[in-house]
Amino acid sequence: MEIVALVALTLLLGALVILVAFAVGKRKEELRVKAKQTSNCVVEAVAEKGPATKKHKQEKQRGRKDKLSQHNFSHPLLASSLKGHNGNVTCFDFSSNGKYLASCADDRTVRIWSTKDFLDREHKCLRVNVELDDAILVRFSPDSRAFITWLANGDTIRVFKMSKNKDGSMSVKAASDDFPLKHKASILNIGIAETGKFIMSASNDTTINIWDLKGEILASINTNQMTNSYAAISPCGRFVASCGFTPDVKVWEVCFAKTGEFKEVTRAFELKGHSAGVHAFAFSNDSYKMVTVSKDGTWKLWNTNVEYKKQQDPYLLKTVPCASSDGSLAALSPDGRVVAISDGCNVAMFNASSGELEEQLFSVHSFNITDLRFDVTGRFLVCSGDKAIRVIHNAPGYRATIRDMQDMLKKAQNVAMKQRLQQQIKDAQSALDAVLAAAVH
Known part of the structure; x- marks a missing residue:
């Protein structure tokens, strides 16, 4: 009986060891995955917002790192x-x-x-x-x-x-x-x-x-x-x-x-x-x-x-x-x-x-x-x-000015007014063309 009880106790302890090992292994895997996700978030945040502020002894390095991490925006x-x-x-x-x-x-x-x-x-x-x-x-x-x-x-x-x-x-x-x-x-x-x-x-x-x-x-x-x-x-x-x-x-x-x-x-x-x-x-x-x-x-x-x-x-x-x-x-x-x-x-x-x-x-x-x-x-x-x-x-501003002046030109009755409006339309169109030309290049 004592031998049977000893064998049963040994098997029970063995099972407990296996369960503990399994649990520990699973927890390590969870921590590893979580750490990887956190690392990815940090990388994304750094890419978006730039590096965290350094201590006083690293102040001299801030300028260069800030420039490298600065948000880039481009638009025509x-x-x-x-x-x-x-x-x-x-x-x-x-x-x-x-x-x-x-x-x-x-x-x-x-x-x-x-x-x-x-x-x-x-x-x-x-x-x-x-x-x-x-x-x-x-x-x-x-x-x-x-x-x-x-x-x-x-x-x-x-x-x-x-x-x-x-x-x-x-x-x-x-x-x-x-x-x-x-x-x-x-x-x-x-x-x-x-x-x-x-x-x-x-x-x-x-x-x-x-x-x-x-x-x-x-x-x-x-x-x-x-x-x-x-x-x-x-x-x-x-x-x-x-x-x-x-x-x-x-x-x-x-x-x-x-x-x-x-x-x-x-x-x-x-x-x-x-x-x-x-x-x-x-x-x-x-x-x-x-x-x-x-x-x-x-x-x-x-x-x-x-x-x-x-x-x-x-x-x-x-x-x-x-x-x-x-x-x-x-x-x-x-x-x-x-x-x-x-x-x-x-x-x-x-x-x-x-x-x-x-x-x-x-x-x-x-x-x-x-x-x-x-x-x-x-x-x-x-x-x-x-x-x-x-x-x-302000390209929309130039376009709005041109449209308004063209509407006024249709209603203009004297020559002087028409000439003035035509010149204003020409100036606004030239300014808009210059903006759009610069955007292409």
Whole structure:
């Protein structure tokens, strides 16, 4: 009996050993497969986003590795890519005189670019260091001699003044004092009125602050939209608008006395028509038109040149289906002829009058687009979303101009008008032909 029991015990132990070995082997295989999958994901992520940030002792190697891993984008309408930042570009702005583009990134710098170099192979820029902080928003002053930034860590506005040296170079110096801390939530946008009378800052709660140029609060607006998703000053410098969780855009007028003293902020008008929250909006250069993009999957074009003081509401001109998502941005060309909408890393360009989709640009950046706007001439659409700034030819703008001028030519009655329109059509067609010819090569 003892022998039988010993044999049974031996067999039982042997079976247990076999089961354990099998389980261990299976687990090793699972770990091996999982490790391989993880490795593949890491390789894909590195190929998409570039290598992870190195320690201080490897800082010298970052530049070369970043260049090797930089997201590549090509398109027939791509005019150039401005590359200079070591971090992701969060915002940019054009000076009102059209000569400069200022960009900021999470690399503690602001860079000033010359717009006349956009079509050159080399794009030099002036580097402005932001001490002990990152500038995440930047806006030029109306006279193009200064710019303001929003500090990521300081949660406030810092002013930088620009001046030309005797040798023609430019110097930039930060003001001695930053604006006081006033916002309690994350910042969305800042701006300076073209009139030079006030500065705006908006956060993602329901707050918009109106400042004077010295950093004193003139007024604080509660948008009552549950949360703000975007806010901006109109190009004319009279209005401040915001959108958010509610399906409308609210517009206020910032009023000043004839003597220049601040009076009040009053409600001007609202854009009502979307069926879901509004992601963002943009004005035409004359502030007579606005475009909005919403969670309802449409963009809308509005005529805002109305007598709002007589209770006249803006006119809805066009509703067009489009791809949109959280963070989507809208841009309207200065002449109001072209609408651009961002959706993640992609950009779509539409004819504003017909609503026709004219251009689709996919994977323009490796991350979601952070800023989108036309330059002051309307020749280029510019966007950011990683370390590069993409400058795109506004071919739909040339086409829209040609079509509009041809329609006007049919109605023209005097010779002088016909000749002027014919020359404008010729100039626009030559510009479009040059863009398309460059795209072929």
